[in-house]
Amino acid sequence: MKNLDSVFAAYLIGWGVFFLFYVSIAKRTADLRDEVERLKNSLQRAK
Amino acid sequence: MSLLSNTAILLGKELRTEFRSRELLTTTAVFILIVLVLFSFAINPGTEEARQFAPGLLWLAILFASSLMFQSCFLREQSNDTLSALRLAVSDPFAIFLAKLIANTLFLLLTELLMLPFFAVFYNIPLWSKLPVLILVLFVGSLGISIAGTAISAISAQARMRELLLPLLLLPLLTPVLVVSSLVTGSLLDREPIVQWKGIEFLAVFDLIFLTALWLFGEYLLEE
Amino acid sequence: MGKRIILGAVAILLVIAAAYAAFYVAPEERTMGLIQRIFYFHVGSAWAGLLAFFVCFIGNLMYVWKREPKYDWLGVGGAEVGLVFTTVVLITGPIWAHPVWGIWWTWDARLTSTFVLWLLYVSYLLLRTLVEEPGRRALLSALFGIFAFIDVPLVFGAIRWWRTQHPSPVIMGGPGSGLDPTMRKVLFFSGLAMCVLMAFLIAERYMLEKMRSEVDILRREAEAQ
Numbered sequence: 269m270k271n272l273d274s275v276f277a278a279y280l281i282g283w284g285v286f287f288l289f290y291v292s293i294a295k296r297t298a299d300l301r302d303e304v305e306r307l308k309n310s311l312q313r314a315k
Numbered sequence: 316m317s318l319l320s321n322t323a324i325l326l327g328k329e330l331r332t333e334f335r336s337r338e339l340l341t342t343t344a345v346f347i348l349i350v351l352v353l354f355s356f357a358i359n360p361g362t363e364e365a366r367q368f369a370p371g372l373l374w375l376a377i378l379f380a381s382s383l384m385f386q387s388c389f390l391r392e393q394s395n396d397t398l399s400a401l402r403l404a405v406s407d408p409f410a411i412f413l414a415k416l417i418a419n420t421l422f423l424l425l426t427e428l429l430m431l432p433f434f435a436v437f438y439n440i441p442l443w444s445k446l447p448v449l450i451l452v453l454f455v456g457s458l459g460i461s462i463a464g465t466a467i468s469a470i471s472a473q474a475r476m477r478e479l480l481l482p483l484l485l486l487p488l489l490t491p492v493l494v495v496s497s498l499v500t501g502s503l504l505d506r507e508p509i510v511q512w513k514g515i516e517f518l519a520v521f522d523l524i525f526l527t528a529l530w531l532f533g534e535y536l537l538e539e
Numbered sequence: 540m541g542k543r544i545i546l547g548a549v550a551i552l553l554v555i556a557a558a559y560a561a562f563y564v565a566p567e568e569r570t571m572g573l574i575q576r577i578f579y580f581h582v583g584s585a586w587a588g589l590l591a592f593f594v595c596f597i598g599n600l601m602y603v604w605k606r607e608p609k610y611d612w613l614g615v616g617g618a619e620v621g622l623v624f625t626t627v628v629l630i631t632g633p634i635w636a637h638p639v640w641g642i643w644w645t646w647d648a649r650l651t652s653t654f655v656l657w658l659l660y661v662s663y664l665l666l667r668t669l670v671e672e673p674g675r676r677a678l679l680s681a682l683f684g685i686f687a688f689i690d691v692p693l694v695f696g697a698i699r700w701w702r703t704q705h706p707s708p709v710i711m712g713g714p715g716s717g718l719d720p721t722m723r724k725v726l727f728f729s730g731l732a733m734c735v736l737m738a739f740l741i742a743e744r745y746m747l748e749k750m751r752s753e754v755d756i757l758r759r760e761a762e763a764q
Contacts, residue, residue, distance in 0.1 A: 271574040271638045278577040278634040279558065282584065282627045286736065289623045293743045300750045307757040314764045466686060470679050474669040483665060484683060487658040488690050491697035498704055517700070521693055528689055532682055535603055 318413075321405045325414030333422065343384045344426040348433060350376040355437060369438040370500035374493050376430075378460065381423060382482035385464040388415055389472035398537065408534040412465055416529075419461040420454075427453050440504050448503055448510055455518040456496035462525045463488050469536040491521055543742050550739040553732035557583070557725075565725040574638050581631040583729035584624045585653065587737040591621030592660065592688060594741060599684035602677055608752055609745075611677035614684055615667065616744035618660050620737055625657045632710055640708050647710040648702040652695045659687045659694075673755070 333339055354372045358365050392398035401411050428450070435442045442449060464485055471481040499514035561579040568575035595617030602610035632650045633643040644650070666683055670676035718726070 271572065274634055274638050275573055275576055278631045279580060281630055281634070282580055283554075285623060285627050285630070286740070289620075290740065290743065293740075293747050297743070297747045297750060300747070300754055303754050304750065304757060307754065307761055311757065311761055311764070314761075463686070467683075470666070470683055473675060473679060474666060475671075476669055480666065480669055484662050487655055487662055488686060490655045491690070491693040494697045494701045498701055514700070517697065524689060524693065525686070528686060532603065532685060535678060536682055538678065 318407050318410055321407065321410035322413040322417070325401070325405070325410055326417055329414055329418035330421070333418070339384060339387065340422055340426060343380050343422070344429045346383060347376045347380045347426060347430045350379055351430070351434060351437060366438055366440060366504075367501070369434070369440060370504055371493075371497040373430075373434055373500065374456070374497045377423070377427060377457070378486060378489060378493055379482075380426065381457075381460050381464055382485055384422065385419065385461075385468040385485070386478060386481055388419065388465060388468040390468075390477070393472060399539075402537055408537050409530050411537065412469075412529055412533045416458075416461045416465040419465055420458050423457040423461060424450075424454060427457065442504070445503050445508055449500070452496060452499050452503065452515060452518075455515055455522060456492055459492045459518055459522045459525065460489060462522060462529060463492075466525070466529050466533070466536065469533075492518065495521075543739070543746070546735070546739045546742060550732070550736040553735050557729040557732035560725045560728055565722050566719060568722075571639055574635060577631050577635045579726055579729040581628055581635065582726060583733035584627045584631070585649075586730045587733035588621045588624030588628060588653075588656075589691075590734055591617045591624060591737050591741060592656070592691070593617070595621060595660075595663075595684055596688040599681040599688070602681040603685070606674075606678075608673070608677065609749070611673075611681065612745050612748035612752075613741075614677075614681060615664075615748055616741040618663050618684065619744055620740045622657065622660050622664070623740070624733070624737060625653060625660070628653050629657060636708075636710055645708045645710060646702075647707060648699045649695075650710055651702075652698045655694045655698070656691060659690065663687060673752070 351372065354376070358368055358372075389398070392401065402408060405411060431442060431449075434440070467481055467485045467488070471477040471484060474480050495514045495517050499511045499518075502509045502511045502514075557579065561576050565576065565579065567573070568578075595614050598610045598613030598617055601607075602614060629650070632647075632653075636645055636647075637643050663680060663684055667676055667680045670679055
């Protein structure tokens with residue numbers, strides 16, 4: 269089948285872009301969640 | 316009407332400020348000239364193909380020049396905080412924008428008219444017979460550039476890296492003006508000139524839409 | 540939290556189903572063959588991208604009106620997600636064009652307009668990085684976002700008119716170039732799947748921004764002590 273690799277490339281790259289975007293959000297959200305914990309703990313201790 | 320009289324007064328101030336030193340007009344005119352000359356090194360002017368590129372290059376030069384010209388628009392109101400004074404002086408903040416955009420349009424149009432002879436000579440394009448319509452196209456296009464430029468100038472004045480930010484925000488916004496103005500000017504200066512009224516109408520619609528948006532949202536651009 | 544997980548799961552299922560439909564339900568296109576199946580992914584992403592920018596626009600309007608931070612979060616979410624989908628459109632377009640036309644980019648009307656759209660919202664995000672104070676950043680980007688969105692129909696209109704004067708190869712066939720009914724259904728289904736995916740990604744990005752503002756508040760509290 270001609271052009272099969274082009275079609276695959278399109279779908280793969282497309283899904284790849286969405287996946288990378290989602291992973292980047294998830295990672296940043298997790299980091300922020302840790303930061304929130306850290307800040308809340310240090311505020312508790314300071315009180 | 317209070318808006319009109321306020322605008323007239325502010326417009327007088329803008330014009331007087333500029334004509335006292337004429338620095339904006341002269342630097343912008345020289346800049347357009349420099350860009351036109353530089354373009355000549357990139358393409359080969361005087362040939363038939365160059366004649367086809369020329370209208371687009373003219374509008375490109377105008378766009379670049381405008382992104383320099385509008386830098387000072389709101390920046391000059393930041394020293395001595397004259398912007399607060401302006402806001403207190405008028406009842407409708409839109410008067411400030413109206414005055415500035417009319418002034419900017421006039422300045423832009425003036426520099427373009429100054430450049431036209433050079434443009435005609437460099438690219439071997441006879442302009443005289445089509446001058447009225449050409450001036451109309453320059454006007455509608457420059458009006459659009461000024462309206463958007465004045466609004467964006469107010470935004471970039473409040474951010475970092477404002478010299479780079481202004482063209483970054485303004486140029487994508489003005490793509491319709493560049494595309495349509497170049498097309499209409501090109502048709503006008505062709506061997507068999509045609510007046511593309513549809514294009515001129517499009518530019519007028521662009522102007523109206525952005526003017527309305529500026530009218531609706533301008534006051535928020537000036538918030539403290 | 541639970542709602543977002545459900546939305547995400549539905550999105551993934553729909554996207555997989557749409558891909559299946561694109562390959563096995565839609566009939567093969569007569570002239571282009573297999574490569575045409577990119578069409579469903581490409582156009583679906585384009586619609587989702589535009590819808591995401593519309594969400595950004597609504598967020599911008601609401602922020603200017605109400606000044607509540609959540610509308611700014613919606614704005615940046617819509618802009619970033621819209622940019623992601625638009626990037627996919629700009630990547631799949633050339634991947635389609637190359638086998639068919641032999642060139643990567645044809646300055647086709649819709650793809651060129653999409654590129655300008657992409658530039659507009661990249662500028663939107665760049666503006667945000669250059670304003671530090673959150674309230675000012677939200678207001679200025681909301682105002683630019685409004686100007687950007689009203690420019691969108693003008694950009695598409697101007698470039699389309701430009702292309703009628705100087706025609707060039709059209710990617711994915713012109714509008715109304717006769718779509719087979721099954722193809723049309725698969726296309727709408729793909730569009731739907733992409734829009735659900737878009738909604739999920741905007742929701743996730745919104746929560747990230749919400750958390751970021753919480754961290755800012757906590758940080759300021761911690762510094763005050």
